[in-house]
Amino acid sequence: MNIRTDEFSLIAKYFQRSHGAGDDAGSAVSASSQNRSRRDIAVGIGDDAAIVIPPTGCGIAVTTDTMVSGVHFDEKVPVDAIGHKLVAVNLSDLAAMGAEPAWLSLSCAFPSIDENWLTAFSRGFFAALDYYHCELIGGDITKGPLTLTLTAQGIVPAERYLKREGAQPGDRIYVSGTLGDAALALAAQQGKVSVPPEHMAALEKRLFYPTPRVALGQLLRNQATSAIDLSDGLLGDIQHILVASGVGARIQLDTLPFSQAFAESISGPDGWRYQIAGGDDYELCFTIPESRCGNLETLALQAGVKVTCVGIIDGSRELRFFEKNQACDIDFHAYSHFQGA
Template identity: 40%
Template sequence: MAEFSIIEKYFTSLGREHSDTSLSVGDDAAIISVPDGFEMVVSVDTMTEGIHFFEGLSPELLAHKLLAVNLSDMAAMGARPKWVTLAMGLSSHDEQWLKRFSETFDKVAKAHGVQLIGGDTTEGPLVLSLTIMGLLPKGMSMQRSKAAVGDDIYCSGYIGDAALALTKLLGEQNLTDDVFSDVLPALHMPQPQVTLGQRLLGQVSCCIDLSDGLIGDGEHIAQQSGVSLEIEIRSLPISDAYRQYLKEGGFIKYAIAGGDDYQLLFTAPQGKESTFEKMAKELDVKITKIGRVTKQGDTLVQLLDDGKPSLTKLKAFQHFR
């Protein structure tokens, strides 16, 4: 099947249409309008077979995760996701694969109010690259550089499940069937906190999505804000499945440095606990206070165990080693 036939059959009119999309799929470029009082937020993520996902992973799971990791970037900025462009390297033109991928892509995109407005296809190894654009009220961004000494540190959802599932798939650990089945969805089908991100606008100092692990992304905040973070290990939000794994002799390190969580890590002035408790109930999202921001010291992210410095030494995830 030729490139233009693939685009016309499988990637036209996907997602939710927007009145501020002047020109979409089918021309040399898309045209969109940014309303007065808003800024455009742009991010891109690329997934490569054999590096970011296993060979043979279903097109449904690929479509879901590709959109989810990009939506999580919008969530971290507090932006309302609106448009995406998709570039695909395809090793074959399997029409059944394309149908399944595009149907799931359409479903997830519509659920989050996103419209596909352009892209590209080429022959080669399976590579999926998505550029996402959203709208943010001017001057309201939750940048990594705005954490302040004295702020409390919060985390949404649960962390560590995706990394724990990956250890099983890599053959590094032999998890029980119950634990593995409970943690696997976090790896393949992360749930981006888009609504929460928008509700955090005006309430928090800074925000980041947890893709590289708690230590790694915490270090990003610390470096760009010129501060240090103290995080209490015993306060980390871990799931019942992860707690069961710990009871069976497991390690907490996957919740600290594992990555692939796609939850929100954010800082806020002291005294916001009741605000976030109410927000958590309204959105049915777990929000946990896990530490505080301190003056910059020798360690960007200091782990505490019951208030005392932990001897745990973990490194952040790196894309290039």
């Protein structure tokens, strides 16, 4: 008797680990015999809920991010990149807490079943998941407008997680990597700005395949006083640190890190809009006492990314921007879903 409905065969074919993404659903094995890469999963896909066994003395960081067609991606995005980015944006939030990614749950709404789309999506999704040694432990599939929601759980030693709260006057403000590439790529795709064609691929790579700063986040557990990941743009996201910590900040716009492709595409004040207000960077912003800055850049490079000091925390409770120590007025806003709605 064939007891499968369409949803179950889709799960078996595209989301159940042991089958490999895109394999034939007919080769399904029971959930209990899955070859899981993690030993801390007692019950994975296939039961009413998953059961995970966290290490003793650790906290679990839990985060959720949704990606909606037309809002977070459009037809210009390669489908495997949608899978990659869904993992990356969630792991970026875990990185900002100093957590080690572990278990993921995926909820999907599909308007119809497109097997080519599912094959490409699951390829990007599982490649990212394997890279970060995470496991998909469950999810949900329904019919509806294309919407993908991932819940990620990560392990963090109790009391050693990072928070938005904790920045102190005098702390230096750092960002990882470079800012603005993804937002510039999106603006170029939308015809709002023109970019030299030879740089478009490098900029789009940052939009399509962001890199969550997972190793850096864990390294900062012993160093940073506060941290956040940059999804809406530094201008908006740093405000969350300032409000949570009850402090202010001065940012030096001329110190914001940029890629070569960005520098050769746009410069000066025109670029700041993309660097601080475009969003989609998925870099970390964190604060650290000056006394701990000495070997920070070397440590960060060991974690695979450069970090750059872009400002200082003060007691003003205001966010102010400077260019070469001259105050600058900023008349734009970070990314917001309901702006003007």
